[in-house]
Amino acid sequence: xxxxLRIGLAGLGTVGAGVxxxxxxxxxxxxxxxGRRIEIAAVSARDPSRDRGIDLSGIDFVExxxxxxxxxxxxxxxxxxxxxxxxxRALVEAALGAGKSVVTGNKALIAEAGGTLAPLAEAHRVxxxxxxxxxxxxxxxKALSEGLAANRIRTVRGILNGTSNYILTRMxxxxxxxxxxxxxxxxxxxxxxxxxxxxxxxxxxxxxxxxASLAFGVVPAPHAVHKEGxxxxxxxxxxxxxxxxxxxxxxxxxxxxPDGLLQRVHPALVPADSPLAAVRETENAITIEGDYxxxxxIQGLGAGAGPTASAVVADLLDIARGVPxxxxxxxxxxxxxxxxxxxxxxxxxGYFLRLKVQDRPxxxxxxxxxxxxxxxxxxxxxxxxxxxxxxxxxxxxxxxTDEAVMAAAVERLARHPALIExxxxxxxxx
Amino acid sequence: xxxxLRIGLAGLGTVGAGVxxxxxxxxxxxxxxxGRRIEIAAVSARDPSRDRGIDLSGIDFVExxxxxxxxxxxxxxxxxxxxxxxxxRALVEAALGAGKSVVTGNKALIAEAGGTLAPLAEAHRVxxxxxxxxxxxxxxxKALSEGLAANRIRTVRGILNGTSNYILTRMxxxxxxxxxxxxxxxxxxxxxxxxxxxxxxxxxxxxxxxxASLAFGVVPAPHAVHKEGxxxxxxxxxxxxxxxxxxxxxxxxxxxxPDGLLQRVHPALVPADSPLAAVRETENAITIEGDYxxxxxIQGLGAGAGPTASAVVADLLDIARGVPxxxxxxxxxxxxxxxxxxxxxxxxxGYFLRLKVQDRPxxxxxxxxxxxxxxxxxxxxxxxxxxxxxxxxxxxxxxxTDEAVMAAAVERLARHPALIExxxxxxxxx
Numbered sequence: 001x002x003x004x005l006r007i008g009l010a011g012l013g014t015v016g017a018g019v020x021x022x023x024x025x026x027x028x029x030x031x032x033x034x035g036r037r038i039e040i041a042a043v044s045a046r047d048p049s050r051d052r053g054i055d056l057s058g059i060d061f062v063e064x065x066x067x068x069x070x071x072x073x074x075x076x077x078x079x080x081x082x083x084x085x086x087x088x089r090a091l092v093e094a095a096l097g098a099g100k101s102v103v104t105g106n107k108a109l110i111a112e113a114g115g116t117l118a119p120l121a122e123a124h125r126v127x128x129x130x131x132x133x134x135x136x137x138x139x140x141x142k143a144l145s146e147g148l149a150a151n152r153i154r155t156v157r158g159i160l161n162g163t164s165n166y167i168l169t170r171m172x173x174x175x176x177x178x179x180x181x182x183x184x185x186x187x188x189x190x191x192x193x194x195x196x197x198x199x200x201x202x203x204x205x206x207x208x209x210x211x212a213s214l215a216f217g218v219v220p221a222p223h224a225v226h227k228e229g230x231x232x233x234x235x236x237x238x239x240x241x242x243x244x245x246x247x248x249x250x251x252x253x254x255x256x257x258p259d260g261l262l263q264r265v266h267p268a269l270v271p272a273d274s275p276l277a278a279v280r281e282t283e284n285a286i287t288i289e290g291d292y293x294x295x296x297x298i299q300g301l302g303a304g305a306g307p308t309a310s311a312v313v314a315d316l317l318d319i320a321r322g323v324p325x326x327x328x329x330x331x332x333x334x335x336x337x338x339x340x341x342x343x344x345x346x347x348x349x350g351y352f353l354r355l356k357v358q359d360r361p362x363x364x365x366x367x368x369x370x371x372x373x374x375x376x377x378x379x380x381x382x383x384x385x386x387x388x389x390x391x392x393x394x395x396x397x398x399x400x401t402d403e404a405v406m407a408a409a410v411e412r413l414a415r416h417p418a419l420i421e422x423x424x425x426x427x428x429x430x
Numbered sequence: 431x432x433x434x435l436r437i438g439l440a441g442l443g444t445v446g447a448g449v450x451x452x453x454x455x456x457x458x459x460x461x462x463x464x465g466r467r468i469e470i471a472a473v474s475a476r477d478p479s480r481d482r483g484i485d486l487s488g489i490d491f492v493e494x495x496x497x498x499x500x501x502x503x504x505x506x507x508x509x510x511x512x513x514x515x516x517x518x519r520a521l522v523e524a525a526l527g528a529g530k531s532v533v534t535g536n537k538a539l540i541a542e543a544g545g546t547l548a549p550l551a552e553a554h555r556v557x558x559x560x561x562x563x564x565x566x567x568x569x570x571x572k573a574l575s576e577g578l579a580a581n582r583i584r585t586v587r588g589i590l591n592g593t594s595n596y597i598l599t600r601m602x603x604x605x606x607x608x609x610x611x612x613x614x615x616x617x618x619x620x621x622x623x624x625x626x627x628x629x630x631x632x633x634x635x636x637x638x639x640x641x642a643s644l645a646f647g648v649v650p651a652p653h654a655v656h657k658e659g660x661x662x663x664x665x666x667x668x669x670x671x672x673x674x675x676x677x678x679x680x681x682x683x684x685x686x687x688p689d690g691l692l693q694r695v696h697p698a699l700v701p702a703d704s705p706l707a708a709v710r711e712t713e714n715a716i717t718i719e720g721d722y723x724x725x726x727x728i729q730g731l732g733a734g735a736g737p738t739a740s741a742v743v744a745d746l747l748d749i750a751r752g753v754p755x756x757x758x759x760x761x762x763x764x765x766x767x768x769x770x771x772x773x774x775x776x777x778x779x780g781y782f783l784r785l786k787v788q789d790r791p792x793x794x795x796x797x798x799x800x801x802x803x804x805x806x807x808x809x810x811x812x813x814x815x816x817x818x819x820x821x822x823x824x825x826x827x828x829x830x831t832d833e834a835v836m837a838a839a840v841e842r843l844a845r846h847p848a849l850i851e852x853x854x855x856x857x858x859x860x
Binding site: 018022026029030032033131136137138139142143146147148149150151152273274275278285290291292293294295296297298299300301304306307309310311313314317318321322323324326327330331332335 | 722737
């Protein structure tokens with residue numbers, strides 16, 4: 001058996017502690033898999049003295065994370081600090097610069113700084129691996145960069161944020177409001193005290209930018225992702241979607257369009273019998289369409305100590321068994337294209353529309369006429385029961401149309417004198 | 431760029447032609463992925479002159495497949511002949527013995543002869559790779575052996591045979607009989623003229639034995655798989671399952687039981703809202719439960735030229751980029767245990783039961799009494815509408831019970847004088 005692989009671990013939060021536990025629990029079995037032991041040489045953490053319920057005996061604590069990069073007895077740095085800048089970025093740059101491989105679960109860092117870090121890793125011929133950054137324990141990075149690498153990818157669609165999926169599941173199954181579903185998620189530890197990045201789509205956009213880079217050969221560009229969050233979704237939207245035969249999801253999509261690569265994160269209706277509709281609570285799933293393989297779906301727990309540790313250790317196993325460093329985003333950095341934001345107007349598909357109008361005669365007809373004039377065909381339309389002379393909600397779905405056409409029609413509807421609030425438009429993804 | 435990887439390809443059927451097409455189509459993109467070109471040096475096929483719609487210019491034809499193993503200009507042998515013995519086995523043994531890596535899509539060979547081939551590959555420190563053998567293009571071998579390698583696996587459940595899943599989908603959605611669903615599958619090219627191995631569970635058992643080997647560290651042992659096929663399933667079974675909230679699947683399961691590793695392939699009812707129920711037509715899916723990762727599901731097209739070529743070329747890309755040969759079944763051969771067949775009696779779960787009885791008073795009560803006496807609790811029970819004084823079918827589901835207890839109760843039921851034919855017992859998998 002070869003010499004052990006010695007790691008320096010930065011960050012002993014839930015995930016870091018999970019990695020320590022897994023490596024301790026499963027030492028001999030892991031050594032059988034990769035032909036050598038994986039040892040933790042040193043760790044860094046904000047509070048070295050806190051009891052994490054794990055055995056840290058015999059492991060050096062370093063004072064600052066970046067110190068791990070300089071240690072002679074560290075072969076690989078595992079970065080589990082988080083954040084696109086600060087200590088995490090300083091550590092990863094120092095480690096790669098010192099010729100050490102890095103394993104990270106930091107999606108913000110890989111998405112925001114991948115364009116700087118990938119050439120650094122490739123110049124030093126070391127690994128920069130991030131299986132844990134997207135989809136928790138689901139091996140989707142490996143699927144895109146290795147398992148499906150022979151394919152030209154057409155689309156990647158995913159449910160990439162467990163917090164928002166939990167909220168939508170609660171709203172759909174419990175008929176609860178957004179606010180109470182969020183409170184439930186926080187009570188269960190599925191949402192942080194400040195859940196902004198989960199529910200405004202930022203977290204999903206980071207993950208999508210990484211998947212799009214691997215799938216389409218572009219530099220990760222989270223700022224090129226068109227982003228809409230859950231704000232303003234009502235229980236009516238969820239229940240009407242269900243009645244129309246759909247399930248509401250916060251969907252992340254990357255796809256080739258005539259206008260270029262379109263990356264978008266937004267609420268969307270997916271058919272109730274589609275694999276993505278079956279993704280409940282905190283699960284994640286990614287659908288990948290390739291020209292040879294057809295459609296593949298990969299699904300599992302998107303977060304948590306166990307799944308994330310499973311992904312971090314999978315990366316360590318590959319490094320330990322001598323897999324040579326591969327291009328960080330599937331192709332060597334100079335071969336990646338720039339991801340320019342494609343216009344969302346280039347999107348084609350169906351739409352769900354909610355309107356709140358005054359209860360007066362012929363409003364339904366006016367809505368139908370306005371859409372008809374724009375050549376938008378209505379598929380299903382419903383006006384829920386309401387108290388006479390109070391505001392009326394109208395919900396409808398359309399057949400496939402151009403986003404530009406639909407947006408123009410909605411703009412005309414918004415000017416109708418009976419309208420009480422701005423129309424809500426949600427995309428349908430087949 | 432390094433020297434090209436030169437392959438010798440045996441078998442130019444649908445899949446072999448797909449591999450040639452993919453390698454020709456995607457040459458530069460593949461070279462970007464792995465740092466070198468992948469070239470076809472030589473091929474063998476039963477009929478060299480047949481037009482396959484692919485460009486074979488500049489490629490040597492060898493007379494017998496085994497000749498590929500001896501060629502100096504072949505680095506890797508790709509075996510797409512099929513069958514557990516004969517030319518396929520002779521070629522793979524010769525290639526490994528000559529120190530050449532092998533990529534194959536041959537599940538029968540890997541399942542039946544893996545115990546001989548793995549030590550041969552490991553002794554010669556070469557690859558024996560078989561991503562295409564299970565789940566078509568779905569990278570499930572890579573998921574089990576790499577992506578989820580840090581986990582202790584608890585269960586693997588899969589829909590591993592596209593032909594039988596197509597037949598069951600047609601029966602469920604079209605309300606057709608088994609015979610006409612099979613005829614439809616044959617007309618569409620999803621079933622062979624002799625579909626025995628697809629519908630009797632042999633094909634799924636081969637694939638399950640391979641997955642179980644990777645998941646549980648045992649020598650593949652298809653003969654240790656308890657196997658029941660689709661024979662005798664009626665449209666009533668399918669429609670009753672649906673009415674009870676389930677979908678009928680030919681399920682392959684490997685799981686740890688108190689009695690050891692239990693491997694089984696048989697029809698099973700899965701909950702209608704479970705991911706496996708959503709697997710339609712010729713799709714495959716595998717659910718893997720690991721202690722750290724939780725439940726992961728991976729789904730996609732289980733057969734066909736495109737998906738299978740995608741998997742073969744993924745294996746070639748790994749070899750081309752210099753990934754070192756790994757143990758063939760996850761651990762080196764001497765560390766694998768023998769897979770002894772566990773007793774099916776050790777299984778615990780719910781059951782679906784169909785009885786055909788004479789139309790006479792108190793038969794329903796007698797059935798309920800017999801089950802009650804055995805302490806089997808009935809969950810749902812239904813007697814479809816029938817013409818008086820003609821045979822009656824009774825269908826029911828039970829709560830979880832021991833297979834041994836259930837089998838004994840069914841044996842008692844079978845002796846009831848009103849019974850017209852042997853009871854049909856089908857397992858429910860939660």
